[in-house]
Amino acid sequence: MRPPAxxxxxxxxxxxxxxxxxxxxxxxxxxxxxxxxxxxxxxxRLGHRNVRGVVVAGSESPAPSSLEPVLAVIVTPAPxxxxxxxxxxxxxxxxxxxxxxxxxxxxxxxxxxxxxPPEPLAxxxxxxxxxxxxxxxxxxxxxxxxxxxxxxxLQSAWAEDRGALIAELVAAASPRAALVAAPEVRHGSLLLxxxxxxxxxxxxxxxxxxEGDRSRxxxxxxxxxxxxxxxxxxxxxxxxxxxxxxxxxxHNPSYKEDRAPRFDARRVALQRAAxxxxxxxxxxxxxxxxxFGPSGLRTVEPGHARRRAMRPVIELLEPAGERAFSHxxxxxxxxxxxxxxxxxxxxxxxxxxxxxxxxxCRASLRCPVCEAGLAYDRAPQRVRCPRCDYQAPVPPRCxxxxxxxxxxLGAGSERLAEQLARSFPRATVGRLDPDTLxxxxxxxxxxxxxxxxxxxxxxxxxxxxxxVVGILDVDGLVxxxxxxxxxxxxxxxxxxxxxxxxxxxxGRLLIETSEPTHHAIQGLMxxxxxxxxxxxxxxxxxxxxxxxxxxxxxxxxxxxxxxxADKAAAACRDAGAEVLGPIVRRPxxxxxERQLLAKCRLxxxxxxxxxxxxxxxxxxxxxxxxxxxxx
DNA sequence: ACATTATAAATA
DNA sequence: ATTTATAATGTG
Numbered sequence: 001m002r003p004p005a006x007x008x009x010x011x012x013x014x015x016x017x018x019x020x021x022x023x024x025x026x027x028x029x030x031x032x033x034x035x036x037x038x039x040x041x042x043x044x045r046l047g048h049r050n051v052r053g054v055v056v057a058g059s060e061s062p063a064p065s066s067l068e069p070v071l072a073v074i075v076t077p078a079p080x081x082x083x084x085x086x087x088x089x090x091x092x093x094x095x096x097x098x099x100x101x102x103x104x105x106x107x108x109x110x111x112x113x114x115x116x117p118p119e120p121l122a123x124x125x126x127x128x129x130x131x132x133x134x135x136x137x138x139x140x141x142x143x144x145x146x147x148x149x150x151x152x153x154l155q156s157a158w159a160e161d162r163g164a165l166i167a168e169l170v171a172a173a174s175p176r177a178a179l180v181a182a183p184e185v186r187h188g189s190l191l192l193x194x195x196x197x198x199x200x201x202x203x204x205x206x207x208x209x210x211e212g213d214r215s216r217x218x219x220x221x222x223x224x225x226x227x228x229x230x231x232x233x234x235x236x237x238x239x240x241x242x243x244x245x246x247x248x249x250x251h252n253p254s255y256k257e258d259r260a261p262r263f264d265a266r267r268v269a270l271q272r273a274a275x276x277x278x279x280x281x282x283x284x285x286x287x288x289x290x291x292f293g294p295s296g297l298r299t300v301e302p303g304h305a306r307r308r309a310m311r312p313v314i315e316l317l318e319p320a321g322e323r324a325f326s327h328x329x330x331x332x333x334x335x336x337x338x339x340x341x342x343x344x345x346x347x348x349x350x351x352x353x354x355x356x357x358x359x360x361c362r363a364s365l366r367c368p369v370c371e372a373g374l375a376y377d378r379a380p381q382r383v384r385c386p387r388c389d390y391q392a393p394v395p396p397r398c399x400x401x402x403x404x405x406x407x408x409l410g411a412g413s414e415r416l417a418e419q420l421a422r423s424f425p426r427a428t429v430g431r432l433d434p435d436t437l438x439x440x441x442x443x444x445x446x447x448x449x450x451x452x453x454x455x456x457x458x459x460x461x462x463x464x465x466x467x468v469v470g471i472l473d474v475d476g477l478v479x480x481x482x483x484x485x486x487x488x489x490x491x492x493x494x495x496x497x498x499x500x501x502x503x504x505x506x507g508r509l510l511i512e513t514s515e516p517t518h519h520a521i522q523g524l525m526x527x528x529x530x531x532x533x534x535x536x537x538x539x540x541x542x543x544x545x546x547x548x549x550x551x552x553x554x555x556x557x558x559x560x561x562x563x564x565a566d567k568a569a570a571a572c573r574d575a576g577a578e579v580l581g582p583i584v585r586r587p588x589x590x591x592x593e594r595q596l597l598a599k600c601r602l603x604x605x606x607x608x609x610x611x612x613x614x615x616x617x618x619x620x621x622x623x624x625x626x627x628x629x630x631x
Numbered sequence: 632a633c634a635t636t637a638t639a640a641a642t643a
Numbered sequence: 644a645t646t647t648a649t650a651a652t653g654t655g
């Protein structure tokens with residue numbers, strides 16, 4: 001039996017304006033009562049024009065005749081049915097965005113399409129990869145099959161075929177629907193291609209598809225189709241009977257949306273899974289610290305045997321000092337070239353900000369204003385805060401232990417290329433950076449003997465096959481002025497271990513470091529993520545950074561920037577946050593702005609709530625910019 | 632006095 | 644965001 005028809009509805013207009021941050025009521029003409037429901041995309045009259053909107057509530061009692069009528073239902077089936085409406089409301093509030101901006105993300109592109117009937121994904125073979133080799137895999141599969149729901153961090157073994165692993169999960173979730181998100185899909189993704197090979201009927205919602213394709217996919221999913229895959233927007237794709245939502249390569253920064261609402265797709269996926277009693281899986285070879293500690297997820301991780309089997313031979317070398325690389329390093333590379341093997345070298349980006357650290361107590365210099373680590377400029381010798389542009393002369397002694405020997409860290413990548421060419425005149429040396437890769441699809445990369453990468457980047461599928469990988473300045477990565485520096489350095493190390501491949505296939509990883517006992521290095525050597533996490537969490541706890549708090553960054557610009565920033569700071573403090581700043585910043589080329597960082601030990605939600613009224617009250621010539629869960 | 636342009640207000 | 648009413652500014 002059909003539920004009684006709606007006679008009046010509340011509609012959120014898809015207009016990203018704070019003045020319109022609410023719903024508007026309309027009457028439902030008899031002609032469209034059949035097709036309208038909560039979650040429908042409709043056209044309504046608003047002010048002096050017609051706009052699209054999403055129905056967020058409805059009533060079966062007759063509407064007062066003073067209400068404007070809904071003009072049309074634009075697409076069927078409804079793409080934002082409950083509980084997606086609740087998810088979007090949550091997203092607008094947590095990420096301090098107008099409701100219209102949030103709801104617009106759940107609506108297909110505006111093209112009229114004809115949609116094929118939905119079908120479940122074909123069941124596949126029983127899981128072979130997850131079960132024997134992974135601890136906690138059984139529990140995860142049981143939750144998928146029973147429909148119990150829950151949230152997991154899935155740590156894959158190094159160089160694991162994660163596509164196959166994820167395919168097993170998708171199969172186990174069937175006949176309930178599965179959504180899979182992959183990072184940086186713009187130039188293709190091995191994972192998405194692998195899934196499409198196994199399930200040709202899976203709907204792709206990537207931005208690489210045409211608007212028509214995307215619209216078709218979106219609506220077929222809304223009709224109950226069994227599976228969808230794409231980039232970070234996939235977490236908002238419709239799926240009335242969602243059983244599984246996967247975020248692959250979860251630690252990848254591209255899961256952070258850069259336009260309002262600036263959501264973190266991983267958090268949205270977790271929230272959504274909870275609302276739909278689905279399983280959320282955050283998959284990565286180096287899971288983010290955010291999912292450990294106080295609000296930890298359940299974990300699936302490779303057993304000891306699997307970890308050992310996938311590990312390359314790892315060798316730690318003393319850094320070369322003044323030269324670009326050491327004698328020992330030279331020997332290893334020469335030996336590899338002698339065996340006709342290929343070599344990959346990672347060195348931090350050219351022009352990389354060096355950091356200053358104390359030779360005796362090993363503390364790096366920190367900014368007195370915002371606690372970020374200080375960078376070291378060489379041209380005029382100064383220390384500079386990359387976060388707030390605080391500047392000062394290099395201090396004569398360590399502020400912590402008063403030792404006088406402060407060292408600058410960081411290797412130059414130009415010198416590296418020079419020296420390589422001199423040391424290995426018969427080898428061809430190629431550069432590997434985002435530009436080179438974007439300009440040539442994976443197959444057409446010039447084959448070289450040595451690849452130099454200045455990029456810790458994340459597209460494993462684009463890395464040429466090598467057997468020896470060298471990392472020249474881990475210390476520089478670790479000391480980078482960012483509270484996530486150590487975590488990111490560790491993630492880079494894991495990515496490089498994956499690039500090298502298992503020892504059984506000749507994989508070797510060389511690491512130049514002056515701190516062999518650092519927990520990032522030790523965690524890697526032991527192939528023990530838990531070891532690393534435990535130690536790094538202690539650091540985070542000490543400074544009150546995530547996961548022991550949630551962060552909110554607020555920037556104010558315009559003539560009233562100063563007053564706005566002060567108000568924002570006060571609002572954050574009232575909501576229980578510890579506020580650093582506001583400090584004055586001048587982004588390169590741009591006008592001056594005030595910025596503050598709120599550490600919210602009670603969570604970001606109350607702070608987001610407190611900032612909301614300020615957005616509405618912002619004068620039109622000034623701007624307030626809020627980023628919750630910054631990356 | 633009237634056209635042109637900046638500004639504010641409202642949206643069911 | 645977009646439209647429209649209203650104020651401000653400019654022009655003959």
